[in-house]
Amino acid sequence: MKKNYGSIYTLPMAFWVTLFFLVPVLIVFLYSFLERGEHGGVVWIFSLNAYRDMLSPTFIHILGITLFISLLSTALTLLIALPCGYYMARSRRKSLYLFLIIIPFLTNFLIRIYAWQAILGNSGFLNNLLMRLGLIDNYIQFLYNEWAVIIVLVYSYLPYAILPLYSTIEKFDFSLLEAARDLGASHPASILRVMIPNIRSGIISAVLFTFIPTFGAYAVPKLVGGGRNSFMLGNLIADEILVNRNWPFASATSILITLVTTAAMGLYVFANKSAARAAQRKRI
Amino acid sequence: MKKSRFSRIVFFLTLIFLFMPLIVLVVYAFNESKNMSWTGFSLVWFQRLFTASRSIWRAFWNSILIALSSAATATAIGTLGAIGINWYSFKLKKYVQTISLLPLILPEIIIGVSMLIFFVGAGLHLGLLRIYIAHTTFNLPFVLLVLMSRLDEFDFSIIEAARDLGAREHQTLLKVIIPMAMPGIISAFLIAVTMSLEDFVITSFVSGPGSSTLPVHIYSMIRTGVSPVVNALSVVLLGGTAGLVFLMRPFFKYITHE
Amino acid sequence: MKGSEVRIEGIDKHFGDFHALKNVGVDIQKGEFFSLLGPSGCGKTTLLRIIAGFETPSAGIVYVDGRNILPLPPNRRQVNTIFQNYALFPHLTVFENVAFALRLKKYGKQEINSKVEEYLNLTKLTGQEYKKPAQLSGGQKQRVAIARALVNEPDVLLLDEPLSALDAKLRQHMLIELDMIHDKIGITFIYVTHDQQEALSVSDHIAVMNEGRIVQVGNPTEIYESPADIFVANFIGEANLFNGTVTAVEGEMVWVAVEPLGILKVTMEPGDLEGTRDFKPGRRVSITVRPEKINISLEKPADLPADAFNFFPCAVDEVIYNGFQSKFFVTIPDFARFTLKVFKQHMSYYSTGSEINWKDKAWIWWKADDAYLVEVHDA
Numbered sequence: 001m002k003k004n005y006g007s008i009y010t011l012p013m014a015f016w017v018t019l020f021f022l023v024p025v026l027i028v029f030l031y032s033f034l035e036r037g038e039h040g041g042v043v044w045i046f047s048l049n050a051y052r053d054m055l056s057p058t059f060i061h062i063l064g065i066t067l068f069i070s071l072l073s074t075a076l077t078l079l080i081a082l083p084c085g086y087y088m089a090r091s092r093r094k095s096l097y098l099f100l101i102i103i104p105f106l107t108n109f110l111i112r113i114y115a116w117q118a119i120l121g122n123s124g125f126l127n128n129l130l131m132r133l134g135l136i137d138n139y140i141q142f143l144y145n146e147w148a149v150i151i152v153l154v155y156s157y158l159p160y161a162i163l164p165l166y167s168t169i170e171k172f173d174f175s176l177l178e179a180a181r182d183l184g185a186s187h188p189a190s191i192l193r194v195m196i197p198n199i200r201s202g203i204i205s206a207v208l209f210t211f212i213p214t215f216g217a218y219a220v221p222k223l224v225g226g227g228r229n230s231f232m233l234g235n236l237i238a239d240e241i242l243v244n245r246n247w248p249f250a251s252a253t254s255i256l257i258t259l260v261t262t263a264a265m266g267l268y269v270f271a272n273k274s275a276a277r278a279a280q281r282k283r284i
Numbered sequence: 285m286k287k288s289r290f291s292r293i294v295f296f297l298t299l300i301f302l303f304m305p306l307i308v309l310v311v312y313a314f315n316e317s318k319n320m321s322w323t324g325f326s327l328v329w330f331q332r333l334f335t336a337s338r339s340i341w342r343a344f345w346n347s348i349l350i351a352l353s354s355a356a357t358a359t360a361i362g363t364l365g366a367i368g369i370n371w372y373s374f375k376l377k378k379y380v381q382t383i384s385l386l387p388l389i390l391p392e393i394i395i396g397v398s399m400l401i402f403f404v405g406a407g408l409h410l411g412l413l414r415i416y417i418a419h420t421t422f423n424l425p426f427v428l429l430v431l432m433s434r435l436d437e438f439d440f441s442i443i444e445a446a447r448d449l450g451a452r453e454h455q456t457l458l459k460v461i462i463p464m465a466m467p468g469i470i471s472a473f474l475i476a477v478t479m480s481l482e483d484f485v486i487t488s489f490v491s492g493p494g495s496s497t498l499p500v501h502i503y504s505m506i507r508t509g510v511s512p513v514v515n516a517l518s519v520v521l522l523g524g525t526a527g528l529v530f531l532m533r534p535f536f537k538y539i540t541h542e
Numbered sequence: 543m544k545g546s547e548v549r550i551e552g553i554d555k556h557f558g559d560f561h562a563l564k565n566v567g568v569d570i571q572k573g574e575f576f577s578l579l580g581p582s583g584c585g586k587t588t589l590l591r592i593i594a595g596f597e598t599p600s601a602g603i604v605y606v607d608g609r610n611i612l613p614l615p616p617n618r619r620q621v622n623t624i625f626q627n628y629a630l631f632p633h634l635t636v637f638e639n640v641a642f643a644l645r646l647k648k649y650g651k652q653e654i655n656s657k658v659e660e661y662l663n664l665t666k667l668t669g670q671e672y673k674k675p676a677q678l679s680g681g682q683k684q685r686v687a688i689a690r691a692l693v694n695e696p697d698v699l700l701l702d703e704p705l706s707a708l709d710a711k712l713r714q715h716m717l718i719e720l721d722m723i724h725d726k727i728g729i730t731f732i733y734v735t736h737d738q739q740e741a742l743s744v745s746d747h748i749a750v751m752n753e754g755r756i757v758q759v760g761n762p763t764e765i766y767e768s769p770a771d772i773f774v775a776n777f778i779g780e781a782n783l784f785n786g787t788v789t790a791v792e793g794e795m796v797w798v799a800v801e802p803l804g805i806l807k808v809t810m811e812p813g814d815l816e817g818t819r820d821f822k823p824g825r826r827v828s829i830t831v832r833p834e835k836i837n838i839s840l841e842k843p844a845d846l847p848a849d850a851f852n853f854f855p856c857a858v859d860e861v862i863y864n865g866f867q868s869k870f871f872v873t874i875p876d877f878a879r880f881t882l883k884v885f886k887q888h889m890s891y892y893s894t895g896s897e898i899n900w901k902d903k904a905w906i907w908w909k910a911d912d913a914y915l916v917e918v919h920d921a
Contacts, residue, residue: 014365123320444596
């Protein structure tokens with residue numbers, strides 16, 4: 001009988017992800033059902049306090065804000081990314097445009113956030129410009145609210161939405177649009193009824209690539225948000241871990257985010273099931 | 285057929301939206317004053333960056349060290365994993381595949397928090413070691429994905445051909461699979477290095493005091509407000525990245541065209 | 543004669559619920575060009591992969607020169623394979639692809655060079671040594687795959703639909719070349735194909751497979767002229783089939799009642815009416831007549847001995863001009879259920895009469911010994 005080299009090859013990886021990913025996530029799950037320790041950590045007593053805390057008005061407000069910001073950012077990103085992906089896919093200068101989309105992301109993530117601080121800050125570029133043009137007398141507070149967070153989130157995740165859309169639109173057979181026009185559809189109708197259904201997988205990827213990180217956003221709201229309406233679940237977790245030292249509550253919130261994320265992913269897998277099955281059939 | 289004017293306008297506005305912050309950043313790195321109003325050309329912030337900010341450079345070297353070591357580990361483990369998952373069937377394959385790709389879909393903060401709690405529980409206090417482990421973990425799924433899609437381009441009959449011609453398992457691995465996957469291995473490594481250099485959220489959770497990476501250090505600088513030293517730093521990083529990309533052009537050619 | 547004899551005994555293979563091979567047994571002689579022919583999904587590739595060592599059978603044994611090779615892994619079998627998609631190593635040059643097995647065997651530099659050159663020469667690849675597979679045409683890739691397998695000097699060469707990726711012209715050309723290579727090196731070739739033309743033109747023997755079984759083994763003439771059953775008759779070439787009942791047998795002559803055509807006469811070869819093919823009166827049988835064996839003309843043929851020929855008046859429904867031949871689809875009046883195919887080379891039908899057109903009334907006839915009887919399983 002031949003040895004199964006598949007399990008030998010995957011052993012190091014299986015070991016690593018089990019120990020350093022699965023076990024930590026399971027610990028978090030476990031901690032969420034325990035009593036909080038006095039100075040951080042946990043006391044080994046079963047408790048649902050962490051989940052009960054989720055019913056507080058404050059938590060519900062933060063959850064609502066998080067959903068509002070992440071859903072709106074996702075929708076805006078998609079609305080911008082769709083025409084961009086379409087234009088790039090139809091253009092003759094595809095690789096140039098791809099390169100241009102990626103360039104801004106060769107700088108560090110934090111430096112990109114910082115650039116927005118420098119633009120939107122009270123003594124920032126935009127306020128300076130507006131004052132110099134005489135449009136305003138005193139600075140406007142652009143930063144530290146939900147709108148600043150949304151702008152920077154859209155900015156941060158736009159390429160992650162454009163790239164999958166671009167690649168599915170690029171594979172789309174544009175003669176189908178001509179066929180639709182030939183059969184009497186208007187240009188918008190042909191796009192809506194023929195192209196959109198055919199690039200569904202790209203749209204779903206774009207939505208997920210934007211929604212998942214924005215729902216769990218931490219650094220962006222920390223740096224350009226922070227007000228009552230721009231404090232998100234990610235910030236709550238960090239505060240509970242580092243400041244309030246309520247580890248079970250931080251754990252429970254993490255579990256909530258994990259569940260929402262995996263549910264979104266599950267929907268994605270479900271939506272792609274038929275396609276995946278077809279692909280698998282091809283491999284056999 | 286006429287191209288939609290609407291998508292063209294959106295695309296070019298988007299390019300402006302994407303580039304404007306960088307342009308502002310670069311221009312004001314050469315501004316004399318600390319404020320965002322232009323007072324005159326100066327290199328004072330670059331001077332400050334290179335002479336008065338030794339901690340930035342310590343963080344920078346930490347970042348490089350972590351990036352290279354964690355990317356190398358993730359690439360090695362992940363390449364073998366991708367070979368196993370793509371071309372073999374074995375017990376627990378579904379488990380390994382799912383669990384290895386899962387870190388990709390969870391928001392960074394979840395990975396950061398769970399690793400922090402794990403390290404505290406395990407009594408592991410060495411900051412750099414924690415960062416190395418964390419980075420290797422979140423890099424693994426990227427390496428796995430890149431290599432799986434690379435290996436997907438090849439038919440399994442190539443492996444059968446190698447065996448048919450007399451190669452034993454280790455010879456098939458070393459003489460056929462790995463050389464064939466090499467462009468994928470290199471790009472996976474480069475992606476892993478980039479992801480590691482980028483990461484702030486997970487690192488900020490697991491790193492203790494005294495072991496910051498460049499992004500964590502930048503965070504501590506910008507949290508307190510605008511400082512043109514950061515502008516100068518971003519110009520240096522941008523230039524450095526552009527230079528590296530330029531130097532590695534033949535490499536990219538190799539990756540994309542073999 | 544070089545090469546090995548291959549003996550396959552009682553091979554069964556299950557993939558989950560799917561029974562891919564059912565008690566397959568066949569003897570392949572030393573140095574012959576042997577084809578496994580059948581439609582896709584008939585199990586021919588699975589059988590080849592069992593011989594190569596990529597699949598383990600559920601039951602049965604494969605002997606090469608009398609030795610059971612099933613316990614050996616593929617890398618230790620004196621058998622090499624040419625894969626359907628060539629499976630060339632994309633990172634290696636043509637030279638290195640061919641040298642692959644020799645390097646594994648730790649041959650010396652001199653020996654590797656001379657052997658690789660020899661086989662590149664055999665496959666007409668001299669001058670292409672330093673190209674990568676991506677730079678080669680389909681035909682060249684095919685040649686590299688052949689050279690790479692042969693440089694090992696295997697006892698048996700397995701070819702898994704090697705020409706299926708090539709276009710029609712090139713396929714013809716490569717087939718002839720494969721045949722020439724076989725003649726030159728003389729080892730056993732086992733060739734898997736779904737293309738009956740390929741199999742008929744180069745094979746010493748053919749095994750026709752269907753639904754996991756071997757239904758007939760024979761040389762090309764036997765397979766074409768004396769198909770074992772309706773499947774073989776239909777799969778190899780084209781056939782007109784008449785179902786009927788045997789009414790009388792006299793020596794090699796069989797009379798078959800076909801409703802509502804009447805009695806058709808079939809002459810069999812000596813020995814063709816033995817064993818399971820002992821067609822006694824009352825047996826349900828099928829008569830097969832190859833389209834090219836039917837004659838057609840506008841006038842009723844004169845002077846044909848009635849006991850050696852079958853002839854019928856017919857209506858020409860369709861004429862398809864194919865260049866080197868014409869295909870007629872004709873119906874026999876009062877017998878519309880049967881549309882017959884009649885293929886004629888132009889020379890021969892022009893010489894026997896005037897041109898036949900669509901909607902003409904004509905006559906068809908064929909010799910009793912140009913028809914053949916096959917079993918009908920439903921009875």
